[in-house]
Amino acid sequence: MSIATAPLAPLAAAGHGFLSPTGVEIAFVLVGLATLGAALVTVTTKQLVHAALWLVVALGGIAVEYLLLTAEFIAWVQVLIYLGSVVVLLLFGLMLTKAPIGRSPDADSGNRWVALGVAGLAGATLVWVVVDAFRATWIDLDGPAQGSTKVTGEILFQHWVLPFEALSVLLLAALIGAIVLSRRNTAAEEAADAAARTGKGQR
Amino acid sequence: MHLAYPAVLAALLFATGLYGVLARRNAILVLMSVELMLNAVNLNLVAFDVWLRDTLHAGQALTLFTIAIAAAEIGIGLAIVLMVYRNRGTSDVDKLRDTAEGHEPARPDDNTARPEVAA
Numbered sequence: 397m398s399i400a401t402a403p404l405a406p407l408a409a410a411g412h413g414f415l416s417p418t419g420v421e422i423a424f425v426l427v428g429l430a431t432l433g434a435a436l437v438t439v440t441t442k443q444l445v446h447a448a449l450w451l452v453v454a455l456g457g458i459a460v461e462y463l464l465l466t467a468e469f470i471a472w473v474q475v476l477i478y479l480g481s482v483v484v485l486l487l488f489g490l491m492l493t494k495a496p497i498g499r500s501p502d503a504d505s506g507n508r509w510v511a512l513g514v515a516g517l518a519g520a521t522l523v524w525v526v527v528d529a530f531r532a533t534w535i536d537l538d539g540p541a542q543g544s545t546k547v548t549g550e551i552l553f554q555h556w557v558l559p560f561e562a563l564s565v566l567l568l569a570a571l572i573g574a575i576v577l578s579r580r581n582t583a584a585e586e587a588a589d590a591a592a593r594t595g596k597g598q599r
Numbered sequence: 600m601h602l603a604y605p606a607v608l609a610a611l612l613f614a615t616g617l618y619g620v621l622a623r624r625n626a627i628l629v630l631m632s633v634e635l636m637l638n639a640v641n642l643n644l645v646a647f648d649v650w651l652r653d654t655l656h657a658g659q660a661l662t663l664f665t666i667a668i669a670a671a672e673i674g675i676g677l678a679i680v681l682m683v684y685r686n687r688g689t690s691d692v693d694k695l696r697d698t699a700e701g702h703e704p705a706r707p708d709d710n711t712a713r714p715e716v717a718a
Contacts, residue, residue: 421600428608435612435635439619444628451631454612458638465605467645470662474641477666482634482673489627489677493684504622505693511621519614526606533602535650542649543659551656552663559660563667570671577678 431457467543605646
């Protein structure tokens with residue numbers, strides 16, 4: 397089958413051209429197109445809050461892709477961590493920095509055409525290399541699920557315990573760091589802020 | 600399933616995130632694009648883990664670690680962005696060029712941008 401599709405352009409071979417796509421493949425491609433579209437809207441929309449909401453669609457699509465790849469546990473971790481907390485944190489950040497609610501015409505910086513060129517070049521190169529390398533490679537999704545909670549728990553607490561514990565220390569350090577960074581600190585700065593406020597009032 | 604599907608999707612998502620990182624002006628939108636890039640890498644890790652049928656499932660373990668580190672990164676990143684916003688009154692990465700070469704005349708403008716420090 398892959399020999400029959402080999403004469404096609406490499407880019408076309410990735411999207412279609414296979415004689416008997418399975419249902420999982422069709423679902424994967426459809427969800428992938430939705431994910432990619434949502435990601436494109438996320439990086440191009442002029443409305444900042446809409447960017448965060450489209451990011452929800454993109455990350456949820458990736459969670460569905462994990463499910464289709466039989467990695468259940470990671471899919472639900474993705475839903476919990478990314479959809480549950482990261483997007484909420486981003487929305488909080490947008491609100492706390494007083495992001496404009498409507499359209500903000502200066503959402504893109506002046507070097508967007510350079511960025512488009514770099515991203516297009518990187519994407520084309522990566523797609524070309526990946527398609528060329530894995531043209532005749534198939535994932536065998538039959539058999540027991542490879543990412544069920546049982547399997548993930550076993551490998552995580554048998555083979556990856558030490559990195560797991562180190563990661564918990566890293567999370568604690570990040571938590572303390574975020575608190576230290578975001579609290580209003582010394583009395584001297586408070587006094588300076590108060591002076592600034594009164595100074596502005598006099599001006 | 601053909602391995603090229605998840606690999607190509609991950610490559611395209613990575614390129615999308617790369618465009619966002621380079622083209623966006625608001626620091627929080629830059630962080631969103633970084634999240635997209637990290638997710639592309641995660642998708643690649645899961646796909647190759649399922650393909651290789653690794654007994655250690657290194658790809659899935661690494662994906663979980665990446666998700667946790669991304670959560671820590673977004674927390675620290677947002678704290679930094681909020682601190683910059685409090686000190687400078689803006690979170691545009693274009694305007695934060697105090698350390699850039701060739702922009703020394705921008706110093707007097709800081710008085711208008713940072714009223715707290717000026718007073």
